[in-house]
Amino acid sequence: MDYDPMVMDDAESLGPVVKISQADNVRVKFELSNADLSFANSLRRVMLAEIPTIAIDLVEIEENSSVLADEFIAHRLGLIPLNAEGAESLLYSRDCDCDNYCEHCSVKLVLHAKCTGGENMSISARDLVPAGDRMHQTLGMPVIRDEDGLGPLILKLRPGQEIKLECIAKKGIAKEHAKWAPSAAIGFEYDPHNKLHHIDYWYEQDPKTEWPPSEYVDWEEPPAEGEPFDYDAVPNRFYYNVETSGPLGPDGIVTEGIKVIQQKLAGLIHELTEGEGGDNYDGPRSPEYGGGGDGFGYSTSYGGNGGNQSAWGGAGGTTPFGQTPYGGGGNTWS
Amino acid sequence: MNAPDRFELFLLQDGEKKIVETVVNGMSNCSDFTIKKEDHTIGNLLSERLKQAPNVMMAGYKVAHPNVPELFIRVQTDGTVTPREALVNALKQLVAAYGQLGREFQKELALRQYADQGENGDGSGAQGGTY
Structure with a gap:
């Protein structure tokens, strides 16, 4: 049973290749090639479910005479x-030293509006006002992208109705609740000609005419007429379409996703190489290792402060990636 | 009502170890790894990478139940390395590969922005060339 190491060495020496076909402040479309399906899919899964963002998690309602129920508004x-x-x-609230929440683990937003005029009044995300001590000026501010600068509509008030509430926004990941998802959608496809037969198209007469062609058909060679099925073929080129819902830039979602998956893997390396002696994990812990010398021997060169700052909008895109993928000061794994 | 808290999907409980190795009796150079609070994201990634390693004979994973955040990976090597070493090697390769992906992405993004700005001075990032 000899394995041909050449196959792997080749892939290893080249590594993943990226080609970006479109990038703006809502979406980034790119092709990832020279990678296998598991590698590409793990990135997709992490971008969907495991990137930390901020969302309102606690709502204290003082006055609500609107027609909507308190919990309905809280959900919105x-x-x-x-x-x-x-x-x-x-910080994650559960990792913070404070009793309930504080400025190190939450952002406070207040909403107070009363309809005093004669017409119904719309309350939108713009009306959420930051309050209390804030560590960071823009962190936790509602994302407003519409032309009128209003943001999403929360509720409407009839004359005389009033709403007064206080929101506590906390950090979390979409695995806990989808409100923490940074992406609106992530398109992921490969093999536009279905040469690998991973899709079994339903059809009446001819799937080729009944199904719309993929957006990427021109990117890959169509199968030659009468070409036999290649049993050894594996997908190698993957097309992503990462669309943000606002919390991070689309490029920020990709770079943060990479960072999160590296932290996961590095955490496992740490556990495996430290032997049984390590008692780093003797308590519930949020899925964010690193964070600067808290007992973990490695540090990724990602992150740092402006790490996930979107290169779009905001002061120039500094690349968060250093020279080595893992630890500048890391002394582990050797 | 009696549903488990959602954060139990990714937060280690008190006293839980992230990863535990159990040597498989009756199979040479074979170990099972039980990783708590992980799922297909890591499982498929690791087992596929292990299968590509020259000194790994067999690798596979399962997530036994979708409600139980526990991942099981079995690795058998040819004896030149231990399963644990094979797993650590796979992990290191993956960290490096994702690092390269990140740098590639940043590089390409900078190029893309540069190209977009060249084509339409407003920098709105409208669709540029065909690539």
């Missing part, structure tokens, strides 16, 4: 996208 508030750039400077 939770789903409002808040700016999460710089979220790594915020």
Whole structure:
């Protein structure tokens, strides 16, 4: 049973290749090649579910004479996208030393409106006002992208009705609740000609005419007429379409996703190489290792402060990636 | 009502160890790794990478139940390395590969922005060339 190491060495020496076909402040479309399906899919899964962002998690309602129930409004508030750039400077509430929440692990927003005029009044995300001590100026502010600068509509008030509430936004990941998802959608596809037969198209007469062609058909060679099925073929080129809902820039989602998956893997390396002696994990712990010398021997060169700052909008894009993928000062794994 | 807290999907409980190795009796150079609070994201990634390693004979994973955040990976090597070493090697390769992906992405993004700005001075990032 000899394995041909050449196959792997080749892939290893080249590594993943990226080609970006579109990038703006809402989406980034790119092709990842020279990688295998598991590598590409893990990135997709992490971008969907495990990037830390900020969302309203606690709502204290003081006055609500609107027609909507308190919990209904609380749910709507939770789903409002808040700016999460710089979220790594915020602690998870469960890891914080404070009793309930504090400025190190939460952002406070208040909403107070009363309809005094004669017409119905719309309350939107713009009306959420930051309050209390704030560590970071823009962190936790509602994302407002519409032309009128209003943001998502929260509720409407009839003349004489009043709403007064206080929101506590906390850091979390979409695995706990979808309100923490940074992405609106992540498109992921490969093999536009279905040469690998991973898709079994339903059809009446001919799937080729009944199904719309993929956006990427021109990127890959169509199968030759009468070409036999290649049993050994594996997918190698993957097309992503990462669309943000606002908390991070689309490029920030990709770089943060890479960072999160590296931290996961590095955490496992640490556990495996430290032997049984390590008692680093004797308590519930949020899925964010690193964070600067808290007993973990490695540090990724990602992150740092402006690490996930979107290169779009905001002062120039500094690349968060250093020379080595892991630890500048890391003394582990050797 | 009696549903487990959602954070139990990714937060280690008191006294839980992230990863535990159990040597498999009756199979040479074979170990099972139980990783708590992980899922297919890490499982598929690791087992696929292990299968590509020259000194790994067999690797596979399962997430036994979708509600139980526990990942099981079995690795058998040819004896030149231990399963633990094979796993650590796979992990290191993956960290490096994702690091390269990140740098590639940053590089390409800078190029893309530069190209977009060249084509339409407003920098709105409208669709540029065909690539």
